[in-house]
Amino acid sequence: MRDSTFKSALSDRTAKTFMGVLFGATLLVTLLNQIFPPDSALHVSAYTVTLLGKYLCYALLALALDLVWGYCGILSLGHGAFFALGGYAMGMYLMRQIGDRGVYGNAELPDFMVFLNWSELPWYWHGFDQFWFAALMILLVPGLLAFVFGWLAFRSRVTGVYLSIITQALTYALMLAFFRNELGFGGNNGLTDFKDLLGFSLQSDGTRVALLMATAISLAFAFVLCRWITGSKLGRVVLAVRDAESRARFIGYRTEHYKLWVFTASAILAGIAGALYVPQVGIINPGEFSPLNSIELVVWVAVGGRATLYGAVIGAILVNYGKTVFTGIMPEAWLFALGGLFVAVTVFMPQGIVGLVEKHWPTLKQRFMKSDSNDDRPSAQGEPS
Amino acid sequence: MSFSKSMKKLAAGVVASSAIVYSGAVMAADTIKVGVLHSLSGTMAISESTLKDTVLMMIEEQNKKGGVMGKKLEPVVVDPASNWPLFAEKTRELITKEGVDVIFGCWTSVSRKSVLPVVEELNGLLFYPVQYEGEESSKNVFYTGAAPNQQxxxxxxxxxxxxxxxxxxxxxxxxxxxxxxxxxxxxxxxxxxxxxxxxxxxxxxxxxxxxxxxxxxxxxxxxxxxxxxxxxxxxxxxxxxxxxxxxxxxxxxxxxxxxxFSVGEEELSGIDTAPLVGHLAAWNYFQSVYNDANEAFIDQWHGFTGDKKRVTNDPMEATYIGFNMWVKAVEKAKSTDTDKVADAMIGIQTPNLTGGMAVMNENHHLSKPVLIGEIQDDGQFAVVWETDGLVKGDAWSDFLPGSKDLISDWTAPIKCGNYNTKTKSCGGAAAE
Amino acid sequence: MGDTFSRILAACLLIMLTSLSWAEELLPEETAPPQTTEETPAEEIAAPLSIQDILNQLTERSFDMKEAAIRQLAEQDSPRVIPLLNALMERELVHNRENDTISLGHKADGEWQLLDPVSEQPIGTVNSRAARPVVINNRLRTVINNQLALFALNSDNSDARAEAAEQLIGNDDPDMLSALRLRRESEDNARVIEQIDTALNIAALSSDDLTTRLNAIDTLSRNLHPEVKNSLNDRLRNTEVDAEKVALEKALARIDARIENFQTADTIFFGLSLGSVLLLAAIGLAITFGVMGVINMAHGELIMLGAYTTYVVQQLLPNSNEWSLLIALPAAFLVSAVVGIFIERFVIRFLYGRPLETLLATFGVSLILQQAVRVIFSPLNRTVITPDWMSGALQINPVFSLTYNRLYIIFFALAVFLGLLTLLKKTRLGLQVRAVSQNRTTARALGIRSERVNALTFGLGSGIAGIAGVALAQLTNVGPNLGQSYIIDSFMVVVFGGVGNLWGTLTAAFGLGIANKLLEPMAGAVLAKILVLIFIILFIQRKPRGLFPQRGRAAEE
Incomplete structure (x- = not known):
């Protein structure tokens, strides 16, 4: 039964369109980057490749949030924490890959430990020189934290605003903790100066493109997974929990189990997004835990339109593209624009861009009588020309 | 990597056959682009926006004098928004998209650490104007703030x-x-x-x-x-x-x-200093230092900002020195090419604002005087002590076990940022 | 009900005033020297030439030379000595670079108005850069202060004498000590005698006679002055006599035991103070969030607006720093309340019943406000001046003092809390607010204009945030990031206390404040904060609705 649901999730039209646009765009960028020489007008620079990679990581993160917020009604203001934890796990692996190429040439210890006089590697760094271990941790650490946190919170029926505030407290506490140099994660400087991943140099265009592809594939996989979760029986219970938790409970569903399941899955997806993000931007630091980041993330989802999945992806890409453009051309106006956007979207477009388009779609369709395959149009704006 | 190579072979074929090879139309630029990478929003805007203005002021001044090598300087300002990954991204944008020849920027160590791999990869040029912890020396970075031994x-x-x-x-x-x-x-x-x-x-x-x-x-x-x-x-x-x-x-x-070590005139401008009179700060520059160059600089700053109350501070002086050194080095090298400018930089001398000369050393750090000032009730510092001569910036501290054997020398025989004097090799302690 | 409030206010004011006069007696003020300058007839000049000559030595850069000049000046038998030493402290003695002389100077309109140091007659003006105040350093400042104290020791004012004697405690200059002994004989004021005795006993610690030393140690063991502990420790390191060692150790143990008690009191005070800051920051939120169910992320920025209003008021009234805060309070309330009402009318009105979405919209508003402040006032921090009556500390004894700004803020926070409580419980508006918050439909059916009540409630919550801003401006930076640093803590306080319950907010604020301060010495500032956060997270699991859960509309959600 599961299998068939998964298959159907894979083959339904939205998923197909989504994956079509996603892979189309990624492939185009890849080809333009690899085929044309750097001085060609058609060449897409490494800058654009990493930028797109970053957007897709954010999109994956937004997708994870949409799963809990849009479908389960849990407004997590701490998803940035799972993202950052995934990122740190990847960062630790990348740090260990530097080996003796650090400035002190110490093969045993990362640079920041050398100049803070650490004599040996802390126990929790062991194992991170193996990719399989790091990969496991990328899934396990955010997943476990979400599981424990969710188990406590959902069991005692912490809901709504209270849940939002304590998730915020969680990420805030983690931020403060990671800022501490004693913790052994590089303090404020975080982890940086990565050299290579699985033997491939992070500085080469090939690795960058490969990372972009990996991100796109993860995003597509996560999208299908989320479609499957939301389309399955479990998904329908989850929807019921969102709309009327007490009723669902009275009918006999252990609502906390369903919530916990979805929350943990979402945290793992966020962790994967973080892990893919770090090698592409080249740094992970406690700033990623900042509560403001998590709130901004919520806004991406709200802008795109929640409980649609692809809306979250569109929102994340659009807002971040806007950020890139505005901070370049008029840095002073950027916060006004972003702030205005938040207000406008929540007040006038409660269903986000996707909601707006869907609402007006019938009229638009009538007016233009065009094919209906391009309702993902806005995501195309994610590629800078 | 092999993936990339095969793609490139394929690409070469495609390109050759279609023969749309683009000859670089980049050459004809008649301006020199200068990147300014300071946060204009977020938590660091408070300190960094001043440095952005300083660079813009220096560029304006230089253009009035006719620019550099007959070319006007064109500032490219971006806002990394106190967001560390964004610093790296904006650096890449400045170098690859905007094609800047030099970047003045960064304040916090973490932002510099974030930018470092990018400038090294793209062989850019960064001038970093803030006092910092040392333990670094990159071929592509010039550190015009104080190292720990200079403060x-x-x-x-x-x-x-x-x-x-x-x-x-x-x-x-x-x-x-x-x-x-x-x-x-x-x-x-x-x-x-x-x-x-x-x-x-x-x-x-x-x-x-x-x-x-x-x-x-x-x-x-x-x-x-x-x-x-x-x-x-x-x-x-x-x-x-x-x-x-x-x-x-x-x-x-x-x-x-x-x-x-982190409190200067600008930080004091947000405090009522009456109860603080007599507390100290150590810097390489104070606004209250009395000499013609400094007076001229302060006047220029007041004119540029249109605010007679704006103060000047040490990172501004470091920006001033860095900028002037870069101009001199470009004129000496007769090129804006990173490698040529970087070579020309070493040994360059320009006047600092405390009445002496700043010298760029082979380790990409400056020689500067060290001043100690006491806070006065008007928010300024009165110099109560200064070093006799210049103190040479030390990239690697002699007091840390990990780095006491390391030196940095970017001149001919060594050409290394972390040369180990014990093992006589480049690449830190354990390199064989 | 207005009565209660005004009585509370009056009581607070009374406490403030009495403590103020108290403080003036006890506090050594660094800059204000004893006033003995009145009886200086300008004509009676003893040796005018020599004073000018001595002063001209101050053009030297070396501080040793300057110190010699100051000592020389102090020895002059002239009424000009004290005013000139004061002028040197106040940076009013300037070095005229045009003719390399020292004169008195006042800066006006970018120029120096120079006065003759002896006759105080104007001798012309020079460009602001042609003259510079004579630079003195800490060492010179101590020398000058000691000299001034020596003069003040014979002042007619007993406060000035006590202050002077305290300044001289720990000084081992024989001239000073003999001056102190001389004064001791004719002194009749108990406080001055106490200070002089402390000073003399400390000096007696280095006497050659063992009994003198032992007596001094015994007397000093009852004294908490930090200099006493300093000297005893110093002596302990240098003595070789066993009996003295034992006596010293006993005395120190006695002092330490007393200090420890006071340190506990200190920690509690610190906790109360932190609690009052949290209370101020959170109390407005307790209204908008607790009563109205709006998650106002722009709350911090409303606090920030209050702080900036203080700055603007002080700029507009440059000569009235002492009472400009009293104007800033209503002004800040108005500014933040008006902005709050705007936010309510144009944004929140559309979002009632969707609390999580108010979070997003107000977060947008907070970004806009922050950036607006950045554009208007620049991203730099602004200086808010602390009035004299708020600086310094209430010195209970030499080791235990309560800083005035924090003391006032504790009272102020409590006053705001009580005022708000009265407003909600005793006024018509309060009744309407409670009615609307409990059941909007019924309230409307009873003829309450819920729209108006919503706007006013939000305005009230915002206005209180503005008032909090005035208080916080006295403690921290006034800059665009001011709000962000308080918003998370404020939410923690409200949620921990129980949404919709003002008493809960009060308990939570002080509870968390004290807990934080008790943990801090053991765990350090960062870890203390993390532990408190973890505690809140776990506490919410146990009691999902906070300390004092509320029933009603907000509880349904």
Whole structure:
């Protein structure tokens, strides 16, 4: 039964369109980057490749949030924490890959430990020189934290605003903790100066493109997974929990189990997004835990339109593209624009861009009588020309 | 990688057959682009936006003089928004998309660390104008702020020798600059015979605002019968409440002086300084230094900002020196090519604003004078001590076990940022 | 009900005033020297030439030379000595670079108005850069202060004498000590005698006679002055006599035991103070969030607006720093309330019943406000001046003092809390607010204009945030990031206390404040904060609705 649901999730039209646009765009960028020489007008620079990679990581993160917020009604203001934890796990692996190429040439210890006089590697760094271990941790650490946190919170029926505030407290506490140099994660400087991943140099265009592809594939996989979760029986219970938790409970569903399941899955997806993000931007630091980041993330989802999945992806890409453009051309106006956007979207477009388009779609369709395959149009704006 | 190679082969074929090879139309540019990478929003905007204005002012001034090599300078300002990954991204944008020849930017260590791999990969040129913890020397970066031996060590010498201080509180914000500086100072003080129990180390988070307990601890630490001083590496925002608390708990500079490395004129412009008179700061420049170059610079700054009350500070002087050195180096190299300019930079001398000459050394750090000033009630510093000559910036501290054998020398035979003098090899301690 | 409030206010004011006069007696002020300058007839000049000559030595850069000049000046038998030493402290003695002389100077309109140091007659003006104040350092400042104290020791004012004697405690200059002994004989004021005795006993610690030393140690063991502990410790390191060692150790143990008690009191005070800051920051939120169910992320920025209003008021009234805060309070309330009402009318009105979405919209508003402040006032921090009556500390004894700004803020926070409580419980508006918050439909059916009540409630919550801003401006930076640093803590306080319950907010604020301060000495500032956060997270699991859960509309959600 599961299998068939998964298959159907894979083959339904939205998923197909989504994956079509996603892979189309990624492939185009890849080809333009690899085929044309750097001085060609058609060449897409490494800058654009990493930028797109970053957007897709954010999109994956937004997708994870949409799963809990849009479908389960849990407004997590701490998803940035799972993202950052995934990122740190990847960062630790990348740090260990530097080996003796650090400035002190110490093969045993990362640079920041050398100049803070650490004599040996802390126990929790062991194992991170193996990719399989790091990969496991990328899934396990955010997943476990979400599981424990969710188990406590959902069991005692912490809901709504209270849940939002304590998730915020969680990420805030983690931020403060990671800022501490004693913790052994590089303090404020975080982890940086990565050299290579699985033997491939992070500085080469090939690795960058490969990372972009990996991100796109993860995003597509996560999208299908989320479609499957939301389309399955479990998904329908989850929807019921969102709309009327007490009723669902009275009918006999252990609502906390369903919530916990979805929350943990979402945290793992966020962790994967973080892990893919770090090698592409080249740094992970406690700033990623900042509560403001998590709130901004919520806004991406709200802008795109929640409980649609692809809306979250569109929102994340659009807002971040806007950020890139505005901070370049008029840095002073950027916060006004972003702030205005938040207000406008929540007040006038409660269903986000996707909601707006869907609402007006019938009229638009009538007016233009065009094919209906391009309702993902806005995501195309994610590629800078 | 092999994937990339095969793609490239394929690409070569495609390109050759279609013969749409683009000859670089980039050459004909008649301006030199200068990237400005300072946060204009977010938490660091408070400090960094001043430096953006400084660079813009210097560019305007240089263009009035006819630019560089007959070409006008064109500033490209971006906002990395106090977001560290964004610093790396914007650097890439500046170098690859905008094609800038030099970047003036960064303030925090983490932003520099974030930018470093990008400028090295793309062979860009970065001038970093803020005092920092050292332990770094990149081929592509010129450090025009102070290294620890140009600020912290002379300041502690002053406390030891001139004020007779015997007990030290090392208070800092918990990040890499205070951590490293305090490690160095701790080693230095022990070498000077100060026992461990007479050194108290305290770290606080960024933006710490409740200093009651810590100030009270300092107070009781200071009442043990030995002259006590606080060496503060407390960062930006947290200073105002810290000094307010000191004033309110009645700790005057005569009892327990505080010498700060991150408090300059600009930080003081947000504080009522009357209760702080006599506390100290160590820098390479103070606005109150009296000479013609400095007066001219201050006038120019007031003219540029249209505000007679705007103060100048040490990172601005570092930007000033860095900018002038870059102009000189470009003219000497007759090119804006990174490698040529970087070679030409070493040995360049330009006037600093304290009445001497700044020299760029082979380790990409400057030789500068070190000044110690006391806070006055008008928010300025009065210089009470200065080094006899210039102090050469030390990229690698002699007081840290990991780096005492390392030197940086970017001139011909060595050409290395972390050359180990023991093993005679480039690449830190363990390289064979 | 207005009565109660005004009585509370009056009581607070009374406490403030009495403590103020108290403080003036006890506090050593660094800059204000004893006033003995009145009886200086300008004509009676003893040796005018020599004073000018001595002063001209101050053009030297070396501080040793300057110190010699100051000592020389102090020895002059002239009524000009004290005013000139004061002028040196106040940076009013300037070095005229045009003719390399020292004169008195006042800065006006970018120029120096120079006065003759002896006759105080104007001798012309020079460009602001042609003259510079004579630079003195800490050492010179101590020398000058000691000299001034020596003069003040014979002042007619007993406060000035006590202050002078305290300044001289710990000084081992024989001239000073003999001056102190001389004064001791004719002194009749108990406080001055106490200070002089402390000073003399400390000096007696280095006497050659063991009994003198032992007596001094015994007397000093009852004294908490930090200099006493300093000297005893110093002595302990240098003595070789066993009996003295034992006496010293006993004395120190006695002092330490007393200090420890006071330190506990200190910690509690610090906790109360932190609690009052949290209370101020959170109390407005307790209204908008607790009563109205709006998650106002722009709350911090409303606090920030209050702080900036203080700055603007002080700029507009440059000569009235002492009472400008009293104007700033209503002004800040108005500014933040008006902005709050705007936010309510144009944004929140559309979002009632969707609390999580108010979070997003107000977060947008907070970004806009922050950036607006950045554009208007620049990203730099602004200086807010602390009035004299708020600086310094209430010195209970030499080791225990309560800083005035924090003391006032504790009272102020409590006053705001009580005022708000009265407003909600005793006024018509309060009744309407409670009615609307409990059941909007019924309230409307009873004829309450819920729209108006919503706007006013939000305005009230915002206005209180503005008032909090005035208080916080006295403690921290006034800059665009001010709000952000309080918003998370405020939410923690409200949620921990129980949404919709003002008493809960009060308990939570002080509870968390004290807990934080108790943990801090053991765990350090950062870890203390993390532990408190973890505690809140776990506490919410146990009691999902906070300390004092509320029933009603907000509880349904």
């Amino acid at each position: 912290a060590i002379p300041a502690v010498d002053y406390l030891l020798n001139d004020l007779g201080v015997k007990r030290f509180v090392l208070a800092g914000t918990d990040y890499v600059y205070p951590r490293t500086t305090n490690k160095i100072l701790e080693a230095y003080l022990k070498a000077k015979g100060i026992p461990e129990k007479d050194i108290m180390i305290n770290y606080t988070p960024f933006g710490h605002s409740d200093w009651q307990s810590i100030v009270s601890d300092v107070k009781s630490f200071g009442s043990q019968g030995k002259k006590t001083a606080v060496v503060s590496t407390i960062n930006g925002d947290a200073n105002v409440p810290f000094y307010k608390e000191l004033g309110n708990q009645g700790i005057s500079a005569e009892d327990i002086p505080v010498v700060a």
